[in-house]
Amino acid sequence: MIRVALIGFGGIAQLHRYAYWYHNRAGMPVQLVAASDPNPAAFEGMTKINLDMPGDIVDELPFAKYSDWRQMIAEQKPDLVDICVPTLLHEEITIEALKAGCDVLCEKPMATAYEPAKRMADAAAESGRSLMIGQCVRFYPQYIYLREAVADGRYGKVAGASFTRVSPLPMWGGANWRRENIRNGSSIMDLNIHDIDVMQYIFGMPTALSCRLESRTTPYDYSLSRFNYGDYTVEIDSAWLDEKAVFNMSYAVEFEKGTLRFDGEAVTFTADGVTQDIAMSGAGGITTEIEYFVDILANNKENAENPPEQTVNTMYLLEKCFESGENGGIILETAEQ
Ligand SMILES: NC(=O)c1ccc[n+]([C@@H]2O[C@H](COP(=O)([O-])OP(=O)(O)OC[C@H]3O[C@@H](n4cnc5c(N)ncnc54)[C@H](O)[C@@H]3O)[C@@H](O)[C@H]2O)c1
Numbered sequence: 001m002i003r004v005a006l007i008g009f010g011g012i013a014q015l016h017r018y019a020y021w022y023h024n025r026a027g028m029p030v031q032l033v034a035a036s037d038p039n040p041a042a043f044e045g046m047t048k049i050n051l052d053m054p055g056d057i058v059d060e061l062p063f064a065k066y067s068d069w070r071q072m073i074a075e076q077k078p079d080l081v082d083i084c085v086p087t088l089l090h091e092e093i094t095i096e097a098l099k100a101g102c103d104v105l106c107e108k109p110m111a112t113a114y115e116p117a118k119r120m121a122d123a124a125a126e127s128g129r130s131l132m133i134g135q136c137v138r139f140y141p142q143y144i145y146l147r148e149a150v151a152d153g154r155y156g157k158v159a160g161a162s163f164t165r166v167s168p169l170p171m172w173g174g175a176n177w178r179r180e181n182i183r184n185g186s187s188i189m190d191l192n193i194h195d196i197d198v199m200q201y202i203f204g205m206p207t208a209l210s211c212r213l214e215s216r217t218t219p220y221d222y223s224l225s226r227f228n229y230g231d232y233t234v235e236i237d238s239a240w241l242d243e244k245a246v247f248n249m250s251y252a253v254e255f256e257k258g259t260l261r262f263d264g265e266a267v268t269f270t271a272d273g274v275t276q277d278i279a280m281s282g283a284g285g286i287t288t289e290i291e292y293f294v295d296i297l298a299n300n301k302e303n304a305e306n307p308p309e310q311t312v313n314t315m316y317l318l319e320k321c322f323e324s325g326e327n328g329g330i331i332l333e334t335a336e337q
Contacts, residue, residue: 002030002297005078005102007069007093008085009037012107012134012286016082019290021057030294034076036066069093073100080297083107086177087184091116098127105293107134109193109318110311112183117315118337121308132293132303133311135197136285137249139292142262145278146253147202149260155269156256158203158232163195165238168245169218179218186220188213188321191238194249196321197314199227199234201306205313205336206234213325217242225321228331313337 004020006013013035020032037043043065066072073081073096081097083090083106091111097104104124110117110133124131137143149155170178170185178185188211199206206227214222221240226233248264258271260278267278282288289306296303316337324332 002079002294003033003076004030004080004082005033005069005072005076006035006082006084007037007072007097008083008089009035009042010039010084013082013084015284015286016084016105016290018057019287021060022287023291023294024061025059028291028294029298030080031061032063033078034064034066034072036069036072038067040067070096073097073102078102080105080294087112087189088177088181091120094120094131095123098123098129098131101127101129103130103297105132105134105290108136108197108311109133109189110308110315112189114312114315114319114337117312121312124308130293130297130303131308132289132296132306133308134286134289135194135201135306135311135314136289137194137198138201138285138306139288140285141280141282142267143198143202143251144282145267145280146251146260146262149255150202150253155258155260158229159254159256160232160234161199161203161251161253162235162237163199163249163251164236165191165195165249166241166245167191167239167247168243169221169240171243182219186213186218186223187238187240188220188223188225188318188325191240192223192225192236192321193314193318195236195238195251196225196317197311199236200310200314200317203229203234206317206334208331208333209317209320209324210329210331211321211325212329213322220325223321223325225324227317 024031081102081104083093087109090106094104094106208228211225213220224237226235250264251262253260261268268275320332324330
């Protein structure tokens with residue numbers, strides 16, 4: 001049995017908690033045994049965030065509750081530590097947990113910048129433990145379908161792509177951590193990163209990029225990035241909007257034979273004026289990502305779909321976006337790290 005300890009019991013942790021319960025009930029060898037959060041209120045109810053919350057958790061096995069994650073790791077000696085705290089804390093906790101001999105699942109963004117992300121990947125390699133970053137969009141069926149379509153060429157070559165992600169400005173979360181620090185929670189760090197990561201996963205590394213950053217209501221709450229792939233360009237935009245906005249993620253990818261679209265609900269392919277629906281099945285990204293990581297740990301498999309070296313590349317691209325955006329959108333060349 002893989003014994004899991006969650007660090008941070010706020011918004012996104014509720015989806016992780018649900019996934020452990022769901023997979024345990026389905027017979028996977030995984031169980032949540034402890035959680036830590038310095039805020040006692042975190043254990044009293046479910047923080048509502050911008051994503052659909054999980055269904056009811058029934059017959060959950062009891063788990064120990066801590067205010068101090070170091071004490072929790074020392075006492076519980078978990079096999080897997082799952083980190084759901086503000087991004088600023090990801091590096092420190094990941095490295096200590098790896099050194100304590102635990103495998104680690106850490107929420108995205110991997111870290112606040114490229115250098116700490118690299119240190120985290122290096123620490124994982126040195127420790128011999130497994131580290132995976134919660135870049136959950138890689139595990140949504142709509143993006144898996146796109147990746148397969150690009151890889152097997154069923155619609156011909158790619159001619160261009162755009163990805164969009166909008167969300168109401170986050171009002172949840174202790175101490176407004178997202179709104180106070182651009183490396184913790186600006187739209188480019190918190191939203192755009194999902195699409196930069198999935199772009200890199202699907203299309204590989206671009207050769208150049210440029211980025212526009214705007215502060216409309218809060219610092220860098222809007223970002224628009226363009227990535228050069230030689231024959232085509234990928235455009236990614238994301239925004240924190242007002243509280244009336246509804247979270248949505250979408251894409252449109254032009255292929256030689258037509259356009260594949262995901263509008264947040266349905267995936268369609270349009271060619272010669274005819275649009276056909278493409279059926280999707282599967283659970284949400286976080287439930288599937290946790291199933292994937294547990295399977296890797298339980299069965300000693302290679303992490304082919306989401307290794308930390310790839311998420312270090314995502315952080316490198318993000319760092320370049322900051323550099324471009326803070327210098328008037330200049331074009332910067334990029335290279336694999
Ligand atoms: N994969 C996704 O789609 C997704 C969505 C939302 C958030 N996230 C990521 O998850 C992380 C957390 O975001 P959130 O929205 O859940 O934030 P949140 O503020 O709702 O929850 C964070 C929790 O961490 C706790 N915390 C703070 N310091 C701690 C410490 N030292 N030890 C233990 N707990 C501590 C806080 O008290 C809070 O309960 C961020 O990195 C964020 O980018 C990912």
